[in-house]
Amino acid sequence: MVGGSPMQAVLMAPGVKDRKVLAFKRDAPKDKDGAVAGLMRSISAPAGTARSAFFVFDLARVVDLYSGWRRALAGVRPFYAVKCNPEPALLGALAALGAGFDCASRREIEAVLALGVKPGSVVYANPCKPEAHIEYAASVGVNLTTYDTEEEVAKVKRCHPGCDLILRIKGPDNADAKVDLGTKYGAQEDEVVPLLRAARRAGLKVAGVSFHVGFGASCTDVYRGAIEAARAAFDAAAALGMPPMRVLDIGGGFMAGATFDEAAAVINDALAQHFGELPCVEVIGEPGRYFAETAFTLAARVIGKRTRGEAREYWIDDGLYGSLSCMIVAGYVPRPRPLAGPCPGERTYASTVFGPTCDSRDKVVSEYQLPEMSVGDWLVFDGIGAYAASSGSNFNGFSTSDIKTYLAYSS
Numbered sequence: 349m350v351g352g353s354p355m356q357a358v359l360m361a362p363g364v365k366d367r368k369v370l371a372f373k374r375d376a377p378k379d380k381d382g383a384v385a386g387l388m389r390s391i392s393a394p395a396g397t398a399r400s401a402f403f404v405f406d407l408a409r410v411v412d413l414y415s416g417w418r419r420a421l422a423g424v425r426p427f428y429a430v431k432c433n434p435e436p437a438l439l440g441a442l443a444a445l446g447a448g449f450d451c452a453s454r455r456e457i458e459a460v461l462a463l464g465v466k467p468g469s470v471v472y473a474n475p476c477k478p479e480a481h482i483e484y485a486a487s488v489g490v491n492l493t494t495y496d497t498e499e500e501v502a503k504v505k506r507c508h509p510g511c512d513l514i515l516r517i518k519g520p521d522n523a524d525a526k527v528d529l530g531t532k533y534g535a536q537e538d539e540v541v542p543l544l545r546a547a548r549r550a551g552l553k554v555a556g557v558s559f560h561v562g563f564g565a566s567c568t569d570v571y572r573g574a575i576e577a578a579r580a581a582f583d584a585a586a587a588l589g590m591p592p593m594r595v596l597d598i599g600g601g602f603m604a605g606a607t608f609d610e611a612a613a614v615i616n617d618a619l620a621q622h623f624g625e626l627p628c629v630e631v632i633g634e635p636g637r638y639f640a641e642t643a644f645t646l647a648a649r650v651i652g653k654r655t656r657g658e659a660r661e662y663w664i665d666d667g668l669y670g671s672l673s674c675m676i677v678a679g680y681v682p683r684p685r686p687l688a689g690p691c692p693g694e695r696t697y698a699s700t701v702f703g704p705t706c707d708s709r710d711k712v713v714s715e716y717q718l719p720e721m722s723v724g725d726w727l728v729f730d731g732i733g734a735y736a737a738s739s740g741s742n743f744n745g746f747s748t749s750d751i752k753t754y755l756a757y758s759s
């Protein structure tokens with residue numbers, strides 16, 4: 349951190365400092381439906397600036413989440429997974445707070461380096477990389493990447509021989525996870541030794557081990573098994589006479605709230621058990637959703653309406669091909685509420701809300717109770733910072749990147 353309070357450091361951060369930051373009170377008594385709604389009402393009012401869907405990003409929330417991480421996982425430096433939400437103000441804020449970055453492509457590396465992040469604070473954490481992207485990493489000095497195949501060793505050797513490797517292992521099965529990355533990535537137990545040997549043959553150093561337990565499992569105990577499996581890989585390398593590994597990367601999958609504290613307790617306990625006697629090992633994590641999800645709120649505008657008997661159908665200007673792609677990519681469950689706020693005793697209707705594209709699957713909610721709304725009204729979606737803006741498309745000419753983000757600072 350640059351000095352001063354964490355919030356000051358964030359306000360001075362690249363990606364933030366040249367933009368307007370709107371202040372709002374977290375506990376404003378008039379805004380019982382969520383303090384951010386008051387701010388959104390002023391942004392979307394006739395005298396405001398927004399005419400179409402927009403995000404509000406609360407920087408103070410990131411400051412709080414960062415200190416929550418530091419409190420619960422004191423020894424684990426977070427390397428924020430850029431793919432979750434590459435909003436420059438979020439990247440800049442996290443860099444100012446001391447985070448490193450997990451990048452998966454040339455563009456993601458460029459985005460963080462452009463904010464002044466040092467290449468040593470970047471892990472190129474995509475186990476299967478296009479050659480041109482590896483060459484780019486070599487040219488800017490990003491010298492740490494993950495792998496889980498022998499083909500990747502050969503490629504890294506060819507394109508970036510000075511790069512150190514992190515062996516991505518597949519943790520224990522996590523079948524109830526909403527997003528299970530283990531079906532695509534991670535070396536199986538019997539592949540660990542051959543992959544370590546392949547790196548040694550190529551003259552590449554294996555600096556450590558990583559895993560990603562997936563997201564949305566009902567049980568945080570998966571971290572324990574994964575840390576145990578990582579220790580076994582450390583021991584396998586030692587048994588092969590390879591130089592001691594120095595990094596343990598516990599990946600992502602964290603969610604802010606009670607389950608985070610639960611996961612942290614499991615992790616701290618497993619680290620003490622399996623890595624307690626290896627004090628020189630640096631433990632890092634790759635949280636994405638943890639930092640992004642709850643810091644963003646979306647307002648989308650009603651642009652069309654149909655009344656069929658008692659049923660109400662609305663079209664809004666964002667949908668499954670835009671920010672609400674997070675419904676598909678990350679299991680986001682939309683619970684929109686009218687920005688106008690609740691009116692006591694107001695009648696509600698079973699409503700369908702469609703996105704703006706011509707695909708009939710572009711449907712956000714159905715049979716969902718909403719009060720009567722009109723074209724020009726707004727719907728609010730809370731906790732929509734993860735895999736939303738980052739995974740939308742330009743389908744039908746509705747460009748997700750046109751959705752504006754207003755920076756805010758709650759106190």
Ligand SMILES: *Cc1c(COP(=O)(O)O)cnc(C)c1O
Nearest residue numbers: 429563600601602634635636637
């Ligand atoms: C997506 C991803 C992350 C972030 O995952 P979250 O569930 O958002 O925390 C971390 N590491 C890797 C390698 C990833 O692919």
